[in-house]
Amino acid sequence: MNQIIDNFVTSLKQHQFDTAERYFTDDLAEAYPSSKLESDWIRLTETLGEFNSVETVRTQDADPYQIRNVELQFDDGQQTLRIVFSGGDESISGLQYISQQRGTTVLPEYVDESRFSCEQVVVGSDEYPLSGEIALPTAEEPYPGVVLVHGSGPHDMDCSLESYKPFRDLGYGLASQTIGTLRYNKRTYSYDLNENECTVDNLVLDDAVNAVNQIANRKDISEVFVIGHSLGGMLAPAIIRRSNAQGGILLAANARRLEDVVIDQYRTLADEGAVDASQLRSLEGEYQQIRNRDWNDDVELLEFPVSFWDSLSDYEPVQTASDLNVPVRIAQGKRDAQISTEKDFEVWKSELKSEDGVSFRLFDDLNHLFVEEDENGHSGQPQANVADDLIQWVSNWCTTVR
Structure with missing residues (x-):
């Protein structure tokens, strides 16, 4: 999985966006084609400068998904890229740029x-x-x-x-x-x-x-x-x-x-290509279980017990x-x-x-x-x-x- 992430990020760095897309599931490739990969990456480098390296990869699993939050270091800042794998599949099934890093160690001016x-x-x-x-x-x-x-x-x-x-x-x-x-x-x-x-x-x-x-x-x-x-x-x-x-x-x-809010957030992520169609279908099923209070005690639904x-x-x-x-x-x-x-x-x-x-x-x-x-x-x-x-x-x- 880490090797896939390394190869994928390297493809982005080298502007080989068609190659990067090949690491996607079919559903994600349809929702997030190489043209969008390119436009998002170009916009990111215009804001943060040249890409340098992967700083850390943090694990945030939520069965059946394996989530990796990849910290990307640029000349002028950092950016978190969330990469999702599903059910042991070695293809990337979800991709999302999380809010851009900006150093906030400096207190705001209104603090005295x-x-x-x-x-x-x-x-x-x-x-x-x-x-x-x-x-x-x-x-x-x-x-x-x-x-x-x-x-x-x-x-x-x-x-x-x-x-x-x-x-x-x-x-x-x-x-x-x-x-x-x-x-x-x-x-x-x-x-x-x-x-x-x-x-x-x-x-x-x-x-x-x-x-x-x-x-x-x-x-x-x-x-x-x-x-x-x-x-x-x-x-x-x-x-x-x-x-x-x-x-x-x-x-x-x-x-x-709350379940209405959470499923709406997932639907938005699906529209943006960060969640593929099969993932969304599974999440919609979990949402209906919550609405109907139809569940087993030992499961998680929409990432909550x-x-x-x-x-x-x-x-x-x-x-x-x-x-x-x-x-x-x-x-x-x-x-x-x-x-x-x-x-x-x-x-x-x-x-x-x-x-x-x-x-x-x-x-x-x-x-x-x-x-x-x-x-x-x-x-x-x-x-x-x-x-x-x-x-x-x-x-x-x-x-x-x-």
Whole structure:
């Protein structure tokens, strides 16, 4: 498999795109022909310069697929290329360029480290203690506090994704605006859970509720808000309902059932040639199993254990948010390729617009991570940090809502 990857990347480097296509399954070759391989590679080298080498190959298998995330090093940056093999076949069945690497070790300009200090904390249960960090403003106490809740996947406290660190940007940006922020490593980042443990309570809710209640007990915190991103945004109403939070902000949160979002993402990947027709047919079958709750306990469906889907089966995010008697804000980036403006954000608006204390914001040029993008998916920022507009919008609300 690694030899195939080496040969494939070498063909790209040498501009032998017809040769590169020969490593594809028939379905992928039809969806992603050599002409598209060429145009994508040329555009990539125009942005990042000459290709140099493969830095690393990371394994991310999801039976029956063997996934390899290949880090490509160019003169002016890195790019992750996801290559998928299926069922032991030595032909490539899926191909996708993942978000472009941009060094984000430099803090964004809106972060003023003189205005806050950081304290290392432990959150979670005695069984699953989690490392965390609270950024505390140097301003006069008390001040509002927020807890940042991750999306799906085993995220660290910065919610690091490729070279992005959106929770670090949010945490330090809000602390610079006199808002205490608590971030923590997600349980699946710190521990290996067996499939039966992968319920929504174990993966998200229990630790988030503990984090909210922990920060709420501090004398330097006046009120606490939940800020949930993606899956964390969808579950934010449940976290607020179970905790001492006085409100919350839902960022890039789906209003639909999660399985509807996931299958739509796979359909988009199929349209782009990253998932072949046979893979999509299999995934559509898994989707129907989830919808019909027709499953065996020992399988994964759409890359999640059955225990996860079962624990979500009765959860209705919009209705749960409607039943809350606290202020809520809902925001999305118009360039979000994962959560739909029409199917999610507009549903939140239409269903909750008459509720007291609920407000909405659609950011025109921001993506799923609330980083600025143009219509071609390229960031206008050298470091690709969370946009200052979002920081100001969140901080203004947290310091004025009552």
